Amino acid sequence: MADAHQKNHDYHIIDPSPWPILASLGAFIMAIGGVCYMRYLNGGSFKVAGAELANPWLFYIGFALVLYVMYGWWADTVKEAHEGAHTRVVSLHLRYGMIMFIASEVMFFVAWFWAYFDASLYPNEAIQARACSIPAAPGRRRASRFSIPGTCRSTTPSSCCCRARRSPGRTMRCCTTTARA
Helix, strand or coil: CCCCCCCCCCCCCCCCCCHHHHHHHHHHHHHHHHHHHHHHHHCCCCEECCEECCCCHHHHHHHHHHHHHHHHHHHHHHHHHHHCCCCHHHHHHHHHHHHHHHHHHHHHHHHHHHHHHHHHHCHHHHHHHHCCCCCCCCCECCCCHHHCCCCHHHHCHHHCEEECCCCCCCCCEEECCCCEC
């Protein structure tokens, strides 16, 4: 019975912490403060329960709370490491977690800029992605509804036909009107 609280594993079970709830409170205050600050910059008002909140101070209070939580949480993590609570397995997994976080951020920004450069270098392909491939009925003329390209599927899919070509210099043709040729 004396060894009921003895640690028989390599993992560190942390004590209850106030940091997650304080972080969410700080983020909420900072978000509301950001809205109030933008209203302040626009010259508008933001009243809650009769109090005028359109000023930058609520944002700064939330930002300071978030910074305090960041400092306190990391200080607790460093303190736990120096106390010996982090075994070799825990330290290895903290490193793996940080490596995977950095890798996911790199992949996110690669995907973001890939999409940006793809859309800017090939602007017609974004329109072609929305195009439908249902053939037009005989006698329909090729035109775009309301002269807005890429509105085939969203307006009348039964009367559209799109032939998208990826070749340079060719544009997409989309018929969505019901007028006779």
